[in-house]
Amino acid sequence: MxxxxxxxxxxxxxxxxxxxxxxLHYALAQRMQTPLRLAYxxxxxxxxxSSVAELAxxxxxxxxxxxxxxxxxxxxxxxxxxxxxxxxxxxxGLELTLLPPxxxxxxxxxxxAAVIAERAGEKSSRG
Amino acid sequence: MxxxxxxxxxxxxxxxxxxxxxxLHYALAQRMQTPLRLAYxxxxxxxxxSSVAELAxxxxxxxxxxxxxxxxxxxxxxxxxxxxxxxxxxxxGLELTLLPPxxxxxxxxxxxAAVIAERAGEKSSRG
Numbered sequence: 001m002x003x004x005x006x007x008x009x010x011x012x013x014x015x016x017x018x019x020x021x022x023x024l025h026y027a028l029a030q031r032m033q034t035p036l037r038l039a040y041x042x043x044x045x046x047x048x049x050s051s052v053a054e055l056a057x058x059x060x061x062x063x064x065x066x067x068x069x070x071x072x073x074x075x076x077x078x079x080x081x082x083x084x085x086x087x088x089x090x091x092x093g094l095e096l097t098l099l100p101p102x103x104x105x106x107x108x109x110x111x112x113a114a115v116i117a118e119r120a121g122e123k124s125s126r127g
Numbered sequence: 128m129x130x131x132x133x134x135x136x137x138x139x140x141x142x143x144x145x146x147x148x149x150x151l152h153y154a155l156a157q158r159m160q161t162p163l164r165l166a167y168x169x170x171x172x173x174x175x176x177s178s179v180a181e182l183a184x185x186x187x188x189x190x191x192x193x194x195x196x197x198x199x200x201x202x203x204x205x206x207x208x209x210x211x212x213x214x215x216x217x218x219x220g221l222e223l224t225l226l227p228p229x230x231x232x233x234x235x236x237x238x239x240a241a242v243i244a245e246r247a248g249e250k251s252s253r254g
Contacts, residue, residue, distance in 0.1 A: 005243055012200065020198035020231060027236055034247035064246055068197055071147035073139065102242055104147060109154055111238035115229055116132055119191055120161035 002060045004035045006051055009068045010075065011040030018044055021068065039065075041080060048083055056091040063096055070103030129187045131162045133178055136195045137202065138167030145171055148195065166192075168207060175210055183218040190223055197230030 007028075009021045018040075025038035039051035046054075048065070055063055065084065067076055076098075084098050102108050116122070134155075136148045145167075152165035166178035173181075175192070182190050192211065194203055203225075211225050229235050243249070 003247060005247060009197070014200060016204070017198060017200040024197075024230070024236065024239070028240055028243065031240060032243055032247075032249065034243055034249050036243070066243065066246070070136070070151075070195055070197075071144060073141060073144040077143070099246065102239060103151070105238070105242050107238040107241045107245075108235075109151065111232070111234040112151070112229060113155055113158060114234045115232050116155065116159055116161055116163070116193065118234075119193070119226065120130060120132060120159070122159065122161050 002035075002058075002062070004037060004055050004060050004063045006048070006055075006063055006065045007036060007038045007068055008048060008065050008080070009038065009040055009044075011042045011044035011047075013043050024068075041075060041083070048080075049087065052087045052091060052094065052096065056094045060094055063094060064099055065097065066099045067101040069101035072101055072104065076101055129162075129185075129189070131164060131182050131187050131190045133175070133182075133190055133192045134163060134165045134195055135175060135192050135207070136165065136167055136171075138169045138171035138174075140170050151195075168202060168210070175207075176214065179214045179218060179221065179223065183221045187221055190221060191226055192224065193226045194228040196228035199228055199231065203228055 007025055012018060021038060025036065029036045037051050039046050039048045041048060052063065067080065069076055080098060084096055088096050134148075134152055139145060148165060152163065156163045164178050166173050166175045168175060179190065194207065196203055207225060211223055215223050
């Protein structure tokens with residue numbers, strides 16, 4: 001079984017907007033063993049569609065999509081699930097899972113608490 | 128010196144969009160000693176303007192604005208700095224600082240690495 005994780009960002013026609021996501025992807029890819037890709041929901045390349053097609057072509061059997069979103073708004077409740085459904089139909093050999101957005105993950109709340117504690121000179125509860 | 132930290136989210140006319148930010152603010156306020164507020168750049172209330180005005184009225188002398196954004200796009204490079212400038216002029220007794228977006232903070236990269244490691248069954252380098 002070949003597993004990949006796709007970091008999904010919204011996308012923008014502004015290349016300045018994309019740069020920090022590319023840096024984040026690079027920083028994570030450097031330190032993780034998990035094959036990581038960065039894809040965009042719309043407006044930027046590589047798209048989610050082309051990324052999943054490439055994974056399927058390479059024989060990947062399982063991929064998870066981790067949205068780099070703070071919250072599950074309309075995009076994550078409607079648009080992205082529809083994209084995922086269409087991709088499942090197009091690539092039946094690839095098991096595709098949409099994860100909750102990173103902003104809803106407890107580790108993210110921890111990180112935010114640490115950032116605030118640092119700013120405020122408050123001792124972080126993480127110790 | 129009275130210090131406050133303002134979590135700044137983009138804002139949306141969709142109340143569904145706001146809910147996770149409100150939950151995040153609540154979760155953080157519960158565990159932090161630092162006075163925390165959640166404000167929106169546009170489209171939602173409370174606005175950054177009304178939040179800062181309230182802090183100034185309450186006699187706050189220092190406030191930092193932490194953008195709940197992944198990246199410094201046009202909003203954080205142009206729109207929000209202009210808002211902050213206007214607020215400084217309107218409330219000279221309040222020292223107002225705009226922080227980099229949380230997405231650019233090392234703690235955030237750590238958190239994301241932990242989320243990915245957990246999904247991929249990979250040992251996190253945080254241990």
